[in-house]
Amino acid sequence: MRLSSIIVFASAFGVAAGACLVAASFAVTLIEDSSEIGVRDALDDANMAWAEVHADGLQVFLTGTSPSEVLRLSAQTSASAVVDAARVINNIEVTATRKLAAPHFSIEILRNDSGVSLIGLVPASTDREALVKTITTLAGSSGTVTDLLETADYPMPDGWSDALDYAERALKTLPRAKISVDANRVAITAMSDSPAEKRKLETDLRRRLPGDLKLELAISAPRPVITPFTLRFLIDESGARFDACSADTPEAKERILRAAKNAGLKSTPECTIGLGVPSPRWARAAETGIKALTELGGGSLTMADADISLIAAQGTAQAAFDRIVGETEAALPEVFALSATLPPAPNAGDQGPPEFVATRSPEGLVQLRGRVTDEQTRTIADSFAKARFGSAAVYSAARIDDTLPRGWALRVLAGIEALSKLSNGAVTVTPQNITVSGNTGNPTASDEISRLLADKIGEGGDFSINVTYQKQLDPVLGLPTPDECEAEIKDILATRKLNFEPGSATLDASGSAIMQDIAEVLKRCGDEIKMEIGGHTDSQGRESMNLQLSQDRAQAVLNELRSRRLLTSGFTAKGYGETSPVADNDTEDGREANRRIEFRLIRPEPVKPVQTTLEAAEAAADSDAESPTVLPDDEGGDTGSGDEDGPADTAPPEEQSDSN
The missing domain is CATH 3.40.1520.20 (hypothetical protein tt1634)
Structure with missing residues (x-):
C-alpha cells in the first residue's frame, strides 16, 4: 500500500514536470520566433536585407556583411527597437574598404x-x-x-x-x-x-x-651695371657686325637690332640689357648712329655713355661725310655728343705706321714686341703683363722709339689688358687703331673689351675686335661631365699602363708622367666628382698577400693624386686582389692584363621601394650584384714572393714576383 502510494505520487510529479518542460519549450520557441520575425521585419523596413537574424533563447544574433560601419550600427539600432538592446548580439562584418592611398610627400x-x-x-x-x-x-x-x-x-x-x-x-x-x-x-x-x-x-x-x-x-639675376654703357657697330669688307651691344630695356634692344639688320647685319647677336644707361633715349641715339654709318658705306660707330665716335671708312667722299655728320648731329637726342673722323687717304710713300704687338699662345705664353716710347714705358708694360699673366709666362722684346705719338703708353697698356680677356690671341696697337683678335671662353668678352677700349682710349679712338667664343674654353660650360672624366682616364690608361716595381706599391719611372696626365683631367672635373681607385692583381702568390698588395697600390695612386694638390675627399682606394680577373691567369699576357688599377665613377645608389620583411628576403635572394664599370688602369700587381700553395705556387719566389 505504501509502495503504491509512492509510485502514484512520483508518477504525478513526473507527468507535471514533463508538462512544464513542454510548456517552457513552447514558450521559448514562441519568444525566439517572435523576436526573430520582429527584428527581421524591422531590418527589411530599413532596407537592410543583407543582414541575417538568428534568435537563440532570449538573445538575438545579427550576422551578415554590411556595406559600411554606419549601416552596421544602424542595423543594431533597428534590432534594439524591437527587443531589449541587451539581448542583441551584433556579429555583422563590414565590407573591406580599399587601401587608403598614400599622401603626397x-x-x-x-x-x-x-x-x-x-x-x-x-x-x-x-x-x-x-x-x-x-x-x-x-x-x-x-x-x-x-x-x-x-x-x-x-x-x-x-x-x-x-x-x-x-x-x-x-x-x-x-x-x-x-x-x-x-x-x-x-x-x-x-x-x-x-x-x-x-x-x-x-x-x-x-x-x-x-x-x-x-x-x-x-x-x-639682377641686370648688370654696365660701365661705360657701350655699343660698337662696324661695317667693313666682311659685312656688318656688333663688337658690343648694350640696351636698357627689351624694347630698346629690339629697336637697336632692327636698325642693325636694316644696315646689313645677318646674325642675331647678344645685346646685354643692363643698368647705367646715360639717357632713356639710348635706343634712338643708337638707331641714328647706325643709320649714319650705313649711309657712309662703312666704318665704325662707338657709343660710350653719352659720347659717340663715328669713324668713316677710308676713301669716303668729304662732301658726303660732311652732310651725313651734320644731319646726324641734328638728329641725336640731347646729352649725346658726336665726334666724327674721316681718315686721310694713304700716302704712297708711307712704309706703315709704328706698332706694338702682344700675343698670347694657347699654352698661356705671352710675347710683347714692337715699339714703346721710353724705358719707363717698357718697364711698366712688362710689369703690367707679368701681373696679368704671371712672371714666368711673359717674354718682352719691345724696343724704344721716342718719335711715337702722345698717348702711346696708355694705348699699349689698354691693349695688354684687352689681351688678358682672351684665352689666346693677339693685340696690335697703331697710332690710328687697336686690333684685338683671338679666342675666349667668356661669351661676353667682346662686350667687355669694347667697354674697356672705349673707356681707355677715349673719344675718337678707333679699334676693331674679332673675338671668337669657344665653348670648350668656357671655365663653366667647358667642364667635362663625370662620365666624360671617367672616359678620358680610360683613354689614357688604354695606351699607357701604370706599372709598379715588382712586389711593391712603388710606381716605376713612367708612372709619374701618367699620373700627371690623370691629375690634369681630374682638375677639370671639379671637386664634386666621386671615384673609386681599385687595385687588382693576378693569381700568383697567396690570396691574402695579393689582397694587401692591391690595396697598397690603389692607395699609392690616391696618394699620388693628393701630392698634386687635388681635392680627393670624394675618392676611395680599394684593393680587390685576384678576385676580379679580366683575362686568363694561366698565360703571361693574361696575368699582365689582370695586374691593373681601375678608376670607376661612384654613382648614386638607386632608391628601392619599402618592402615587407618577406618581400625584402625574397628580393635579396633573387637580386644579382650590379657589375662595376671597369676602366683599364694601373697595373695592380701580383705578389713578389711568399709561401704559395697549389700548382701556381711551384715556381721559385723570384719567378713569382711581379713582372712590372
Whole structure:
C-alpha cells in the first residue's frame, strides 16, 4: 500500500514536470520566433536585407556583411527597437574598404639670410633627425633652422631619397633659395649675384643631377651695371657686325637690332640689357648712329655713355661725310655728343705706321714686341703683363722709339689688358687703331673689351675686335661631365699602363708622367666628382698577400693624386686582389692584363621601394650584384714572393714576383 502510494505520487510529479518542460519549450520557441520575425521585419523596413537574424533563447544574433560601419550600427539600432538592446548580439562584418592611398610627400626648403625653414610632409621612414642636422650645419651660426615637418606612416615613394639628397647638396651653393622636393622631382627657385653666377649655378646644378631625377630651375639675376654703357657697330669688307651691344630695356634692344639688320647685319647677336644707361633715349641715339654709318658705306660707330665716335671708312667722299655728320648731329637726342673722323687717304710713300704687338699662345705664353716710347714705358708694360699673366709666362722684346705719338703708353697698356680677356690671341696697337683678335671662353668678352677700349682710349679712338667664343674654353660650360672624366682616364690608361716595381706599391719611372696626365683631367672635373681607385692583381702568390698588395697600390695612386694638390675627399682606394680577373691567369699576357688599377665613377645608389620583411628576403635572394664599370688602369700587381700553395705556387719566389 505504501509502495503504491509512492509510485502514484512520483508518477504525478513526473507527468507535471514533463508538462512544464513542454510548456517552457513552447514558450521559448514562441519568444525566439517572435523576436526573430520582429527584428527581421524591422531590418527589411530599413532596407537592410543583407543582414541575417538568428534568435537563440532570449538573445538575438545579427550576422551578415554590411556595406559600411554606419549601416552596421544602424542595423543594431533597428534590432534594439524591437527587443531589449541587451539581448542583441551584433556579429555583422563590414565590407573591406580599399587601401587608403598614400599622401603626397613633399618638402619646401626656404633659405635666406636669417635661416632655413622646412615645411611639408615626409614619410615616417625618413631620417628626419639627420635631415635637420644637415640643414643646421648648412645654416651655420648665421641662421636658425625652423622644423615644421609632419610625418605619415606610409611607404617611402620611389625617388624620394635621391631627390632629398640632391636638394641638400644644392642648398650648399644657394644662400637664398626655395627648393621644392617631391619624389623624382626637385624645383629650385633662387637668386644669383650676376648673370655669370647664374650661368655657373645652372651648369653646376645640372652636372650633379643623378639618374632620372627631374630638375626645374628658375634662377634670376639682377641686370648688370654696365660701365661705360657701350655699343660698337662696324661695317667693313666682311659685312656688318656688333663688337658690343648694350640696351636698357627689351624694347630698346629690339629697336637697336632692327636698325642693325636694316644696315646689313645677318646674325642675331647678344645685346646685354643692363643698368647705367646715360639717357632713356639710348635706343634712338643708337638707331641714328647706325643709320649714319650705313649711309657712309662703312666704318665704325662707338657709343660710350653719352659720347659717340663715328669713324668713316677710308676713301669716303668729304662732301658726303660732311652732310651725313651734320644731319646726324641734328638728329641725336640731347646729352649725346658726336665726334666724327674721316681718315686721310694713304700716302704712297708711307712704309706703315709704328706698332706694338702682344700675343698670347694657347699654352698661356705671352710675347710683347714692337715699339714703346721710353724705358719707363717698357718697364711698366712688362710689369703690367707679368701681373696679368704671371712672371714666368711673359717674354718682352719691345724696343724704344721716342718719335711715337702722345698717348702711346696708355694705348699699349689698354691693349695688354684687352689681351688678358682672351684665352689666346693677339693685340696690335697703331697710332690710328687697336686690333684685338683671338679666342675666349667668356661669351661676353667682346662686350667687355669694347667697354674697356672705349673707356681707355677715349673719344675718337678707333679699334676693331674679332673675338671668337669657344665653348670648350668656357671655365663653366667647358667642364667635362663625370662620365666624360671617367672616359678620358680610360683613354689614357688604354695606351699607357701604370706599372709598379715588382712586389711593391712603388710606381716605376713612367708612372709619374701618367699620373700627371690623370691629375690634369681630374682638375677639370671639379671637386664634386666621386671615384673609386681599385687595385687588382693576378693569381700568383697567396690570396691574402695579393689582397694587401692591391690595396697598397690603389692607395699609392690616391696618394699620388693628393701630392698634386687635388681635392680627393670624394675618392676611395680599394684593393680587390685576384678576385676580379679580366683575362686568363694561366698565360703571361693574361696575368699582365689582370695586374691593373681601375678608376670607376661612384654613382648614386638607386632608391628601392619599402618592402615587407618577406618581400625584402625574397628580393635579396633573387637580386644579382650590379657589375662595376671597369676602366683599364694601373697595373695592380701580383705578389713578389711568399709561401704559395697549389700548382701556381711551384715556381721559385723570384719567378713569382711581379713582372712590372
